Amino acid sequence: MSPTTITPLGTFRNQTPYPFCPGCGHGPILDRLNEALGRLELDPRQVVLVSDIGCSGLSDQYFLTSAFHGLHGRSVTYASGIKLARPELTVIVLMGDGGTGIGGHHLISAARRNLGITVLVFNNFNFGMTGGQHSATTPLGAVTATTPMGNLERPLDVCATVAANGAAYVCRATSFDGDLAERIADGIRRPGFALLDVWELCTAYFLPANRWSKKSLHETLDELGFAIGVIRDQPAPELAAAYRELAAATREAPAPATEAIEPRFEARLDRRVSVVVAGSAGEKIGSAVRLAARAAVLSGLWAAERSDYPVTVKSGYSLSELVLGPGPIEYAGVDRPDVLGLLSADGARRARPLLERMTEESRVFALPGLGALETRAAVEELAPASAGIGKTSTALAFVAALFNRLAYFPDVALAAAADDLPGPYREPGRRAVAAGLEAGRAPR
Amino acid sequence: MRHLTDGSTSIVRGALAAGCDFFAGYPITPASGILMGMLRELPRTGGVGIQAEDEIAAIGMCIGAAMSGARAMTATSGPGMSLLSENVGLAIMGEVPLVIVDVQRLGPATGGATTVGQGDVQFVRWGTSGGYPIIALAPSSIGECYTLTRRAFELAARFRVPVFVLIDKELGNTRNTVDARAFAEPSAGPRNADPIREHDGAARPYRFEPPGEVPPLTCYGDVAGLRFTGSTHDERAFITKDPATVDRLNRHLAAKIDLHAHELELTEADLDPEAETLFVSYGVTAGAMREAVRQARELELEVSALTIQSLWPVPEAALRRVLGGVRRVVVAELNLGQYRREVERLARDHEVVGLHRVDGGLIAPERFLEALQ
Numbered sequence: 001m002s003p004t005t006i007t008p009l010g011t012f013r014n015q016t017p018y019p020f021c022p023g024c025g026h027g028p029i030l031d032r033l034n035e036a037l038g039r040l041e042l043d044p045r046q047v048v049l050v051s052d053i054g055c056s057g058l059s060d061q062y063f064l065t066s067a068f069h070g071l072h073g074r075s076v077t078y079a080s081g082i083k084l085a086r087p088e089l090t091v092i093v094l095m096g097d098g099g100t101g102i103g104g105h106h107l108i109s110a111a112r113r114n115l116g117i118t119v120l121v122f123n124n125f126n127f128g129m130t131g132g133q134h135s136a137t138t139p140l141g142a143v144t145a146t147t148p149m150g151n152l153e154r155p156l157d158v159c160a161t162v163a164a165n166g167a168a169y170v171c172r173a174t175s176f177d178g179d180l181a182e183r184i185a186d187g188i189r190r191p192g193f194a195l196l197d198v199w200e201l202c203t204a205y206f207l208p209a210n211r212w213s214k215k216s217l218h219e220t221l222d223e224l225g226f227a228i229g230v231i232r233d234q235p236a237p238e239l240a241a242a243y244r245e246l247a248a249a250t251r252e253a254p255a256p257a258t259e260a261i262e263p264r265f266e267a268r269l270d271r272r273v274s275v276v277v278a279g280s281a282g283e284k285i286g287s288a289v290r291l292a293a294r295a296a297v298l299s300g301l302w303a304a305e306r307s308d309y310p311v312t313v314k315s316g317y318s319l320s321e322l323v324l325g326p327g328p329i330e331y332a333g334v335d336r337p338d339v340l341g342l343l344s345a346d347g348a349r350r351a352r353p354l355l356e357r358m359t360e361e362s363r364v365f366a367l368p369g370l371g372a373l374e375t376r377a378a379v380e381e382l383a384p385a386s387a388g389i390g391k392t393s394t395a396l397a398f399v400a401a402l403f404n405r406l407a408y409f410p411d412v413a414l415a416a417a418a419d420d421l422p423g424p425y426r427e428p429g430r431r432a433v434a435a436g437l438e439a440g441r442a443p444r
Numbered sequence: 445m446r447h448l449t450d451g452s453t454s455i456v457r458g459a460l461a462a463g464c465d466f467f468a469g470y471p472i473t474p475a476s477g478i479l480m481g482m483l484r485e486l487p488r489t490g491g492v493g494i495q496a497e498d499e500i501a502a503i504g505m506c507i508g509a510a511m512s513g514a515r516a517m518t519a520t521s522g523p524g525m526s527l528l529s530e531n532v533g534l535a536i537m538g539e540v541p542l543v544i545v546d547v548q549r550l551g552p553a554t555g556g557a558t559t560v561g562q563g564d565v566q567f568v569r570w571g572t573s574g575g576y577p578i579i580a581l582a583p584s585s586i587g588e589c590y591t592l593t594r595r596a597f598e599l600a601a602r603f604r605v606p607v608f609v610l611i612d613k614e615l616g617n618t619r620n621t622v623d624a625r626a627f628a629e630p631s632a633g634p635r636n637a638d639p640i641r642e643h644d645g646a647a648r649p650y651r652f653e654p655p656g657e658v659p660p661l662t663c664y665g666d667v668a669g670l671r672f673t674g675s676t677h678d679e680r681a682f683i684t685k686d687p688a689t690v691d692r693l694n695r696h697l698a699a700k701i702d703l704h705a706h707e708l709e710l711t712e713a714d715l716d717p718e719a720e721t722l723f724v725s726y727g728v729t730a731g732a733m734r735e736a737v738r739q740a741r742e743l744e745l746e747v748s749a750l751t752i753q754s755l756w757p758v759p760e761a762a763l764r765r766v767l768g769g770v771r772r773v774v775v776a777e778l779n780l781g782q783y784r785r786e787v788e789r790l791a792r793d794h795e796v797v798g799l800h801r802v803d804g805g806l807i808a809p810e811r812f813l814e815a816l817q
Contacts, residue, residue: 044668050508060671061682066646066664068511069673069683070504071534077501081508081516084492085466086665089512106504109497243494247487260445260624290448290619297448297621305448306618311473311557330585330731330738332618333806 012037012044012064019058023207025175025200026122030059033092033120035181037065040090040188047090050079052103054096054129056122073103076110079117087240090188093119098127100158101136107195111162113239114192120184121158121195124202132205139220143209155224158197163232168192170232174217175200183230191238265416267299269408272325274334277399278351279343281309281318284392288399289320291429295417296324299409304332317350324408340377341402342366343395348373365402380405384432384439393432400436411437445624451589451615452477455545456485457627458593459517464543465491466514468505470498470524473557474613475547478519499524503531503544510540511672513663515597519545521613522564523554525571532606533572534674536697539604539650541661543596544568548612548727550778550804559804560613562727562778568608569756576694577701579708580608580756583615584730587626592710592753594629599708603700604658610755612778614806615728646670650679652692656703701757709759712751713766719746721816722770724763724787726752729776729807736812747816758786767791774799774815776807 012034018027047065051057053072060067070078079091126144127133134144136156163170169190171183187194199217201207279285286307293303304323310316321334336357342348355375362377384397418429467482486493496502506516535542550556551563568580583589596607646667651659671681676690725733730751737749750766775784776799784798801807
């Protein structure tokens with residue numbers, strides 16, 4: 001790392017002359033940016049200019065600061081990453097009206113977040129680099145390469161958009177304004193999201209096609225009713241700083257308990273088996289099967305568990321598959337379950353193809369009242385007492401009863417898995433498992 | 445000690461162990477578990493995690509953060525991969541160390557949000573314009589989700605390139621039992637100890653000679669005048685169209701991966717010298733393959749198997765080695781033969797059979813055994 005003393009620079013420009021067309025507004029805007037950086041006496045190591053595509057995207061090559069030249073319209077995203085990773089840096093986005101159109105959502109999002117970057121929009125109302133096509137800010141009626149009959153699309157009010165969505169500092173100016181350097185410096189000084197929409201002339205395309213002049217900029221503003229000058233200057237918490245403040249508090253919170261499981265019970269299973277439990281969404285089928293998986297691992301078995309449910313999480317069926325075995329489960333798919341537990345009509349409907357595939361050696365356990373099931377498997381009703389356990393614990397009681405009947409691992413493993421449930425779930429879980437184990441043991 | 449965990453959690457754990465301190469992502473099934481896990485863990489470990497407005501912004505933020513010294517990662521699924529692929533090109537061109545996790549689902553388009561697929565294998569390889577090499581790793585177990593995510597960060601730093609970690613809905617979201625030793629490796633050192641950074645790089649952040657070597661990374665904030673560009677550029681990152689410079693740049697981008705392809709090979713061979721058939725697979729399908737091999741051996745059937753963990757570059761040396769001993773190859777994957785074509789080009793004298801499935805289900809071990817008859 002080089003010495004940390006800051007030598008104020010007379011200029012932040014390098015020796016290379018700008019490449020812009022005669023009369024183009026880009027050069028004057030960049031000169032005002034250079035003045036603003038000088039006034040702020042920033043360390044050039046701490047300044048990153050982020051540009052994208054278009055004539056304005058060439059701009060970063062003429063400065064002594066650091067620079068990032070990215071994809072069309074995405075400069076705000078790169079700037080966001082730089083600012084979030086290194087909040088101490090001054091990050092300035094240089095983008096055209098083309099980038100503003102294609103990357104508009106990024107601008108709105110950065111404004112909403114009030115992320116501390118400064119955006120300069122080089123707004124000359126058309127795509128100067130690609131042949132003078134119309135952009136999101138082309139005024140109504142304007143003739144461009146792609147609006148030969150005159151533009152029919154209302155121009156985007158960039159300032160009003162970001163101002164309405166949380167930007168801390170918003171200013172509209174023209175490249176001819178005497179106070180532009182100070183306005184840019186103001187934007188950089190504000191800790192939050194700042195945007196300056198700088199109107200200017202494209203002398204290659206827009207000006208000749210529309211017989212425009214400096215005067216036309218103000219006439220168009222009036223016609224559209226767009227504000228000029230400082231439109232918003234409202235401090236609000238800056239995202240990168242606010243995130244770090246919240247995160248610092250989080251870091252003092254205790255780390256979550258480790259999920260390592262020490263096997264301590266004896267299993268009685270010497271082959272791979274698959275158990276599917278199907279019911280209705282909201283019945284906590286997945287939680288119940290996960291508890292059984294934990295009990296199995298506590299008993300030295302290897303378990304794999306997956307859930308399936310419709311995208312609308314709280315309606316329709318819910319199905320969980322559990323594969324158990326004495327060794328690692330390399331293949332967790334269940335094509336034909338050895339055991340099926342059914343808790344509701346939704347579950348029975350979802351499990352119909354499984355019921356059809358099951359063989360005489362396989363077993364089905366069902367809550368009473370589900371009617372006749374079409375299957376070759378042996379069907380048995382299983383009804384844990386509902387007294388003393390809540391409705392959301394029915395599935396857990398049922399699953400406990402089912403594994404008690406199957407006896408792959410001891411009942412104490414299920415009780416131990418319930419003991420491991422987090423705080424508010426522990427007591428109801430213990431009661432449900434106890435009720436289930438009682439039902440599983442009951443003579444039939 | 446054992447863990448009951450899923451691939452997404454294991455990737456989060458691997459990323460944190462690798463020193464990942466920046467994550468940006470956008471919710472998408474089946475990759476959201478990684479987004480939620482990273483956004484929960486990063487504030488506690490001193491990093492930054494953010495939900496971006498879309499996948500384009502997510503990778504854009506990662507690229508900006510990576511060039512500011514962060515170890516960055518994003519995670520998505522096929523539709524999000526489509527959105528972010530223009531920026532994959534930017535990361536290749538700008539030589540950005542970055543990890544991209546693709547939790548594959550059945551495609552194309554919206555496809556099956558909650559159904560498994562392995563259809564992005566060629567997409568990650570060729571998904572950006574210009575066609576330059578990338579590195580892609582494919583964990584085939586929950587333990588490998590951890591180790592290969594860590595490996596992905598190492599390779600991203602070593603080669604200054606986006607590295608893909610390719611898993612799928614089932615591996616990402618199925619909880620399975622893992623021996624705790626799978627997570628036993630110590631964590632990577634602190635960010636500032638990263639040997640790839642050097643502060644005199646501002647004047648010359650890129651090096652094209654020798655073509656196969658990778659320049660050290662200089663980061664924003666360390667120096668003034670550090671430049672980055674997605675345009676064709678010289679070694680100072682100024683835009684140029686000079687044919688000689690552009691040629692050196694592009695040949696360097698290819699050579700830095702191609703000339704090191706042998707170092708990148710990761711495979712696991714399980715060979716029976718008597719076998720005439722070789723199974724080849726990767727990802728979740730390789731798990732079923734290994735189960736099939738176990739069952740085949742119980743039945744006293746002869747078979748060899750190769751799990752491919754480094755999908756790109758193709759591990760040609762390892763493949764050639766195992767092809768030498770067999771007459772027939774069965775390539776199994778949840779697409780219609782995307783990787784089979786890579787094997788076919790190396791196995792011209794062999795009978796190559798595809799075992800494919802694209803209905804949202806997994807290829808079961810029984811299908812492998814049938815293919816052995």
